[in-house]
Amino acid sequence: MKRITQHLIVALTVFMMVTSAAAPLAAAQSTNNSTTTATPTETPTATPTTTPTATPTEATESEPTESESCEVSENGPKLSQSRLYAPVTTINSGQSGEIEGGFQLDPTTSCPIVVHITMSVPNGMSIMGASDTFTTGAGMTSAQFKVTPQSGIKDIRANVYSENTGKRTVTADITYWPEGHKDLAKEIDGIRLTFDVEEKNVAPANASADSDSGGALGFDNLSASSPLVIIGVLALLLLIAIVGLIARGGDINVAQKNK
Numbered sequence: 001m002k003r004i005t006q007h008l009i010v011a012l013t014v015f016m017m018v019t020s021a022a023a024p025l026a027a028a029q030s031t032n033n034s035t036t037t038a039t040p041t042e043t044p045t046a047t048p049t050t051t052p053t054a055t056p057t058e059a060t061e062s063e064p065t066e067s068e069s070c071e072v073s074e075n076g077p078k079l080s081q082s083r084l085y086a087p088v089t090t091i092n093s094g095q096s097g098e099i100e101g102g103f104q105l106d107p108t109t110s111c112p113i114v115v116h117i118t119m120s121v122p123n124g125m126s127i128m129g130a131s132d133t134f135t136t137g138a139g140m141t142s143a144q145f146k147v148t149p150q151s152g153i154k155d156i157r158a159n160v161y162s163e164n165t166g167k168r169t170v171t172a173d174i175t176y177w178p179e180g181h182k183d184l185a186k187e188i189d190g191i192r193l194t195f196d197v198e199e200k201n202v203a204p205a206n207a208s209a210d211s212d213s214g215g216a217l218g219f220d221n222l223s224a225s226s227p228l229v230i231i232g233v234l235a236l237l238l239l240i241a242i243v244g245l246i247a248r249g250g251d252i253n254v255a256q257k258n259k
Contacts, residue, residue: 113146
């Protein structure tokens with residue numbers, strides 16, 4: 001028992017030393033956070049001025065953008081590929097549906113083309129895609145992106161979820177136009193994508209916000225240099241050590257009595 005008491009005294013002494021050492025550190029950190037340093041200002045000195053001589057300058061023209069420099073056809077934009085389809089049409093508790101698309105400019109088209117997709121979604125169904133491409137409203141999901149001559153095939157992808165079972169149909173309309181010339185827009189209407197919902201599959205709350213979340217489980221909010229965190233961790237370790245010593249002392253006493 002005497003040996004256990006000695007261990008307890010040593011543990012409490014170490015804890016008091018750590019606490020007293022961390023207190024000024026916390027105060028210093030608080031002071032650093034609340035104080036500001038004054039920056040010296042320079043007093044301007046008078047300097048002799050000379051009358052500048054006029055020098056001829058050449059007028060510069062701003063470089064035209066890609067949409068301004070290209071030649072827009074009077075017949076409007078041309079796409080060699082404009083696919084919107086559902087590679088996965090079965091939805092259950094372990095699998096969401098999928099919508100994919102591929103868009104490519106015609107080789108004769110030199111202007112970038114803006115593509116806008118509007119999808120009418122049945123009640124209880126939701127479509128989730130990349131946050132920089134897809135936006136979702138009440139009963140409606142839209143996507144907008146640009147296809148350039150150098151980009152090749154522009155692929156898009158989204159997951160489909162449904163709270164209601166049965167056959168569910170999404171109706172999509174595609175509108176596309178040369179960038180900066182929406183008056184030359186063309187349309188592809190009435191694309192029907194039907195899904196067979198076998199079981200309810202609700203979209204996760206963070207389906208389109210995973211890349212915006214912070215560190216894993218929020219641990220990035222804790223600072224390893226915070227004195228309060230250090231004191232708390234050390235106190236926890238000391239408490240565990242004290243409980244272990246007490247339990248060990250009890251086992252020793254029981255063993256001595258049994259002898």
